[in-house]
Amino acid sequence: MDPSWLPRLLALAWLTPLASFVLILFFGKRMGPHGKLAGLVATSAIVFAAVCSFAALFTVWLPNHPVKDASHHGEHHEEGETHAAVTAPIHLIAAASDDSHDSHGHGEGGEAAHAEGDGHSGHANNGPDGYPSYYGTWYDLYPGADDSGPLGSLKLSISYYIDALTVGMFCMVALIASCVHFYAMGYMHDELHDFTDPEVTLSNGEKLKRPGRYYRFFQYLSLFCFSMFGIVIAGNIAMVFVFWELVGICSYFLIGFYIERHSASTAANKAFIVNRVGDFGMLIGLMALWSSLGTFAFGDLTNADGEVVEQGMFSLLRTEENYYHLQPTEGMAYEGSRFSDSAAADGEGEAEESSNKAGWWLLLVAGVGIFCGCVGKSAQFPLHVWLPDAMEGPTPVSALVHSATMVAAGVYLVGRFFPVLSPEALLVVAYIGCITLLIAATIAITATDIKRVLAYSTVSQLGYMMLALGLGAWVAGMFHLITHAFFKSLLFMCSGSVIHGVHTNDMTEMGGLRKKMPITAYTMLVGCLAIIGAGIPLTKIGFSGYYSKDAIIEQAFSFGSSNPAHVLLQWAPVGGAFITAFYMFRLWYMTFAGKPRNQERYDHAHESPQVMTAPLILLAVFAIGVGWNFPGTDLGVTNLLDQARPVGTLATTQGEILTGLTIPSEPDSHEWEFKKPAGIAAFFTAAAGLLLATLVYWWDKGLNPSELREFGPFKPIHNFLWNKWWFDELYDLIFVKPTKAVSAFIAWFDRNIIDTIIHAIAAICRGISVIFGSVLDNKVVNGFVDGVAKGTWDTGLSFRKLQTGSVRQYVMFIAVGTILLFVAISFVQNI
Amino acid sequence: MLNPILANLLTEPVGVSHYVLVGAFMFTCGVLCMATKRNALGILMGIELVLNGANLNFIAFGSRYLRNDANTLGLDGQLISLFVIVLAAAEAAVALAIVLNFYNNNDSVDVDRADQLSG
Numbered sequence: 020m021d022p023s024w025l026p027r028l029l030a031l032a033w034l035t036p037l038a039s040f041v042l043i044l045f046f047g048k049r050m051g052p053h054g055k056l057a058g059l060v061a062t063s064a065i066v067f068a069a070v071c072s073f074a075a076l077f078t079v080w081l082p083n084h085p086v087k088d089a090s091h092h093g094e095h096h097e098e099g100e101t102h103a104a105v106t107a108p109i110h111l112i113a114a115a116s117d118d119s120h121d122s123h124g125h126g127e128g129g130e131a132a133h134a135e136g137d138g139h140s141g142h143a144n145n146g147p148d149g150y151p152s153y154y155g156t157w158y159d160l161y162p163g164a165d166d167s168g169p170l171g172s173l174k175l176s177i178s179y180y181i182d183a184l185t186v187g188m189f190c191m192v193a194l195i196a197s198c199v200h201f202y203a204m205g206y207m208h209d210e211l212h213d214f215t216d217p218e219v220t221l222s223n224g225e226k227l228k229r230p231g232r233y234y235r236f237f238q239y240l241s242l243f244c245f246s247m248f249g250i251v252i253a254g255n256i257a258m259v260f261v262f263w264e265l266v267g268i269c270s271y272f273l274i275g276f277y278i279e280r281h282s283a284s285t286a287a288n289k290a291f292i293v294n295r296v297g298d299f300g301m302l303i304g305l306m307a308l309w310s311s312l313g314t315f316a317f318g319d320l321t322n323a324d325g326e327v328v329e330q331g332m333f334s335l336l337r338t339e340e341n342y343y344h345l346q347p348t349e350g351m352a353y354e355g356s357r358f359s360d361s362a363a364a365d366g367e368g369e370a371e372e373s374s375n376k377a378g379w380w381l382l383l384v385a386g387v388g389i390f391c392g393c394v395g396k397s398a399q400f401p402l403h404v405w406l407p408d409a410m411e412g413p414t415p416v417s418a419l420v421h422s423a424t425m426v427a428a429g430v431y432l433v434g435r436f437f438p439v440l441s442p443e444a445l446l447v448v449a450y451i452g453c454i455t456l457l458i459a460a461t462i463a464i465t466a467t468d469i470k471r472v473l474a475y476s477t478v479s480q481l482g483y484m485m486l487a488l489g490l491g492a493w494v495a496g497m498f499h500l501i502t503h504a505f506f507k508s509l510l511f512m513c514s515g516s517v518i519h520g521v522h523t524n525d526m527t528e529m530g531g532l533r534k535k536m537p538i539t540a541y542t543m544l545v546g547c548l549a550i551i552g553a554g555i556p557l558t559k560i561g562f563s564g565y566y567s568k569d570a571i572i573e574q575a576f577s578f579g580s581s582n583p584a585h586v587l588l589q590w591a592p593v594g595g596a597f598i599t600a601f602y603m604f605r606l607w608y609m610t611f612a613g614k615p616r617n618q619e620r621y622d623h624a625h626e627s628p629q630v631m632t633a634p635l636i637l638l639a640v641f642a643i644g645v646g647w648n649f650p651g652t653d654l655g656v657t658n659l660l661d662q663a664r665p666v667g668t669l670a671t672t673q674g675e676i677l678t679g680l681t682i683p684s685e686p687d688s689h690e691w692e693f694k695k696p697a698g699i700a701a702f703f704t705a706a707a708g709l710l711l712a713t714l715v716y717w718w719d720k721g722l723n724p725s726e727l728r729e730f731g732p733f734k735p736i737h738n739f740l741w742n743k744w745w746f747d748e749l750y751d752l753i754f755v756k757p758t759k760a761v762s763a764f765i766a767w768f769d770r771n772i773i774d775t776i777i778h779a780i781a782a783i784c785r786g787i788s789v790i791f792g793s794v795l796d797n798k799v800v801n802g803f804v805d806g807v808a809k810g811t812w813d814t815g816l817s818f819r820k821l822q823t824g825s826v827r828q829y830v831m832f833i834a835v836g837t838i839l840l841f842v843a844i845s846f847v848q849n850i
Numbered sequence: 851m852l853n854p855i856l857a858n859l860l861t862e863p864v865g866v867s868h869y870v871l872v873g874a875f876m877f878t879c880g881v882l883c884m885a886t887k888r889n890a891l892g893i894l895m896g897i898e899l900v901l902n903g904a905n906l907n908f909i910a911f912g913s914r915y916l917r918n919d920a921n922t923l924g925l926d927g928q929l930i931s932l933f934v935i936v937l938a939a940a941e942a943a944v945a946l947a948i949v950l951n952f953y954n955n956n957d958s959v960d961v962d963r964a965d966q967l968s969g
Contacts, residue, residue, distance in 0.1 A: 822967070822968055823965065823968050824964070824965030824966065824968030825961070825962060825965055825968070826884075826893065826961045826964065827884070827886070827887075827888070827893075827961065827962070830881065830885045831885050834885060
């Protein structure tokens with residue numbers, strides 16, 4: 020099909036969940052008994068979205084942009100060792116024929132255009148060597164045509180930017196969300212009738228009983244999916260920000276779904292507030308970008324002839340003349356130099372150089388600012404604290420939040436913004452990712468709540484993705500995002516199935532469950548193997564995690580070899596792989612292997628209904644195979660993602676501020692030189708972790724975890740990890756306690772000082788009023804009014820005497836009066 | 851001062867001032883009659899005198915001959931006096947009815963006895 024179908028199909032996929040949300044919002048309660056049909060509505064909406072997404076991928080994208088084997092980039096690179104040759108500057112603007120635009124342009128047959136709502140239609144903006152992307156706007160919220168409006172030249176529009184990443188993300192999100200919806204229809208059946216919350220005790224000692232909220236759950240899920248699709252399809256960063264916040268509020272609703280539980284409401288608040296901290300940084304990034312570039316748009320807006328009408332930020336920062344290398348614009352250099360003293364340096368050349376440097380600094384600020392938002396959303400250090408607490412939401416939400424939506428949004432945005440991130444910003448990303456990866460992995464070792472282990476594992480894996488992006492491995496990072504989405508949603512749904520069966524989150528009360536719930540156990544085993552990256556080293560055979568994780572470690576080795584100073588970044592992912600393998604299999608062994616630790620719960624346990632296990636099996640298949648190419652073709656996730664690799668980021672780049680920094684080209688990392696040590700290291704560390712877990716948690720004659728915990732040197736370490744590095748306590752000490760102290764002081768000040776002043780003022784006012792009341796009002800005003808009344812009364816009485824009743828007297832009065840009047844007038848006239 | 855005026859009146863041809871003088875005389879007589887009579891019918895007669903004295907003034911001031919003004923028909927004063935006559939007739943009818951009732955109640959038409967409304 021014609022590429023003009025892409026935005027239409029994806030918009031359909033995007034808006035269907037919104038329609039479902041609105042429907043359930045207004046009619047949810049009336050949808051069948053206890054809103055049971057709401058689940059069906061939401062599920063069919065997301066399945067429809069998934070169908071649209073896959074239709075967009077298979078019937079529009081792939082026929083128009085057939086995938087090629089990504090490894091050809093490597094050969095390409097060898098040909099031209101000088102890096103400029105890597106991105107041959109052939110700018111192909113495909114003059115894609117687009118009926119709807121033509122008809123719109125000529126004002127005839129506008130029906131098609133209007134039905135679509137296209138302001139401008141997208142055209143393929145092919146970069147060099149064909150990295151196709153489509154940018155266009157649906158609707159201008161604020162046109163910003165000139166500076167005369169109240170918002171100046173600010174242009175806000177609902178637009179789309181569609182490339183292979185967008186399409187891939189749509190498919191991934193829709194597929195996982197569909198699984199989650201199906202699963203939730205089973206998992207949330209408790210909410211179909213009046214629900215007694217066992218964790219909320221009322222003041223009278225009874226458990227809280229409330230009406231079920233089944234329909235509301237699906238209502239939020241639909242809104243969540245809509246928001247996530249919105250982020251992915253958004254064509255400008257302002258629109259991303261809007262949907263970014265929508266995702267935030269949806270996560271707030273869903274984490275706080277059991278709002279009556281204190282832990283759930285605080286967790287929801289925590290998630291929301293921590294995200295606001297990150298969003299503040301993001302706003303700064305937005306300001307830096309807009310003030311210096313004057314646009315929020317990602318791509319170039321083209322007219323019907325394929326000429327560029329308005330440049331987006333990607334092409335402004337990576338111009339064709341500069342061979343698509345990142346270069347701050349003149350505006351950026353100018354804006355940046357306004358804030359640096361060195362701009363006033365002597366000599367023109369020096370001034371130019373310093374203002375150029377200022378531009379790089381501004382670019383760094385913009386990049387790190389945007390990344391701050393991603394830190395919040397993707398739960399990176401130091402804002403990672405909200406994600407484990409978000410486990411208070413129902414498990415399907417955890418599965419969705421931890422894989423396809425919310426946390427994926429942060430990584431996605433870093434990926435989308437990759438062309439704007441300078442090497443220094445990438446280094447920040449890499450270090451944050453690296454720290455997150457290690458901290459979260461270590462905490463996961465000691466956690467006993469099954470969902471918390473998975474939560475920390477998510478944080479750790481997100482660290483992997485950020486690390487990969489920071490090291491320049493764009494495809495590896497986004498690839499890991501997608502593979503992780505599949506196996507992490509699988510793991511979460513498995514844990515949900517376990518919780519559903521045994522009614523506890525605590526792994527110390529589980530054990531031996533694989534006999535009771537075999538499907539859950541073995542699909543979860545698949546998930547564990549996928550997350551530790553199980554595969555045969557140095558071949559192309561393995562679970563999905565094997566491909567993505569090895570790609571990241573290869574890039575880390577490649578980065579380490581060219582930047583010896585940052586050796587931590589090379590070995591952190593390897594160490595992470597060891598810890599990941601250990602804690603994942605600790606989880607599996609504690610849950611499914613060995614003897615039951617709590618016989619009562621074990622007896623009660625049962626396999627989950629089919630509506631829950633079917634998505635598990637589907638996801639297990641994906642967790643195994645999502646990294647593979649379709650047999651006999653080049654069609655696979657990596658090759659698809661490679662089409663979306665931002666233009667100009669293939670080349671090896673050098674830092675401008677940190678001159679020693681080198682971001683190596685990603686295809687280089689697949690060279691044997693890096694692949695061999697990386698593959699071997701990854702395999703053996705993962706295997707070692709697995710073995711250690713087996714020794715400690717499975718093999719009876721091996722090590723005993725409770726003894727180990729008490730063993731001398733391990734005790735403080737265990738304590739340290741058990742308390743999650745004391746992050747919550749640290750933040751409590753640094754932020755919460757001082758805030759509370761300041762608040763307490765201000766409250767005291769308010770109560771004692773300000774209140775006293777106000778009371779005094781009130782007393783004074785009251786006294787004055789009393790005086791005024793008694794003197795002015797009673798005496799003066801009342802006296803005046805009374806006097807007037809008395810005067811009138813007396814006058815009336817005196818006039819009464821005139822009224823004699825004698826007609827003749829009246830006539831006399833008239834006659835005499837008339838005469839007197841004449842006399843008076845004659846006197847006046849004579850004067 | 852009065853004498854020259856009187857002398858003029860007697861020597862001049864009949865004009866407005868003569869009419870006005872007669873009107874004023876009738877008016878004064880009427881007022882005096884109203885002020886002095888105790889009989890209600892007498893007072894009514896005084897009222898007729900007052901009204902007709904005023905009518906005479908209207909006639910005099912309105913007449914085209916007396917005003918030496920050829921540009922008017924001179925009917926405006928006469929119209930008003932006709933109007934006054936009609937009003938006087940109506941007034942006399944109402945007043946006589948009152949007097950009759952008063953007489954029925956008090957066996958007298960002495961207005962000095964009609965002082966129930968005194969303050």
